[in-house]
Amino acid sequence: MHDGMPVVVTVREIIDETPTIRTIRFDHPFSIRPGQFCMVWAPGVDEIPMGYSSPDTITVQRVGEATAALTSLAVGDRLGIRGPFGNGFSPEGRLLAIAGGVGVAPLYPLAAAGVVETFILGARTAEELTFATPLAALADLRIATDDGTAGYHGFVTGIIDEEIDLSSYDTICVCGPEMMMKGILDRLDAAGIAGRGQFSLHRYMKCGVGVCGSCSIDPDGLRVCKDGPVFTGDQILNSEFGVYSRDASGRKKRP
Structure with missing residues (x-):
């Protein structure tokens, strides 16, 4: 097209x-x-x-x-x-994928391509887990549910803290609720490897091709549609990510 x-x-x-x-x-x-x-x-x-x-x-x-x-x-x-x-993911080396809810969708093609070593999948409940069955055949699948009805009882960050050495992976690809992703970025930053993270951002869009500017993020004006939607952790470390976004009228809103 x-x-x-x-x-x-x-x-x-x-x-x-x-x-x-x-x-x-x-x-x-x-x-x-x-x-x-x-x-x-x-x-x-x-x-x-x-x-x-x-x-x-x-x-x-x-x-x-x-x-x-x-x-x-x-x-x-x-x-x-x-x-x-958009740009998509560009993984290298050992790959860890982390998804929350329907954020599994853009990460699933990586697993289908056979390049994901470990996949952490989170959802609110067991019945809201998406693609869990095929993912189990494609990668080392770790599951977290908020209510404990499947896998780890808690958030995906709990699995990271208890089971995962982030520094052992060359690329960490993430998509899901923004505060979940911010928690992962904070952990990567604390380990001094923020640049290994690749985060798929969601922002309000009108055109999708970099013209209207409605998806630009502060403070550098990076456009999620054209410069993203995938950004490395060091690109967004000091941005609006995890702090606020904007609605259709341009007003700030919390993630």
Whole structure:
């Protein structure tokens, strides 16, 4: 896709991953790098950024009007896809992947490519774990749930503190709730290896191609859509990351 217009795709399969998360498979595969995203147009509703979970799928959690429309689609329905956009992950050496909730989606292609050694997957409850079964066959899978219904009882940072030597990995790829990611960045920084972390950021976007500036982050004006969405830990160490972001009107909000 080079002309800025969405590719109209047809839904080929709907997969219920959890009570609130669905994977939508469409009839057009895209040439992607793990961690890249697309702008998904739900006709008559909105256009929102979504990470690819494979070349022909997005994995969506129902949290608002646009995602509710997407998770209500049926086989044969159509939607628009612009992309792929962004830089994606660029891992080297031993790779640790850490995901929280639906943040597993852009990390899953790394595991599918066979380059992840250890994968830490977190969710609120056992029934909200996404891709746990295939991930167990692709990497050394460690699970954390907030309520203790599967794996470690607590947050993914608890597994890191008790079971993982971060310095033994060359690359740590992370996606999930921002405060979870900030906790991981703090640990990498304390170990003097912030630059080994690669964090997939989510910000409000309008264009997705670096023109409108709505996804710029303070203080350097890095654009999440064009310069990211993946940033190394040293790039965002002294930024707004984990402190605030902005809504559609530009007002600051807490992550």
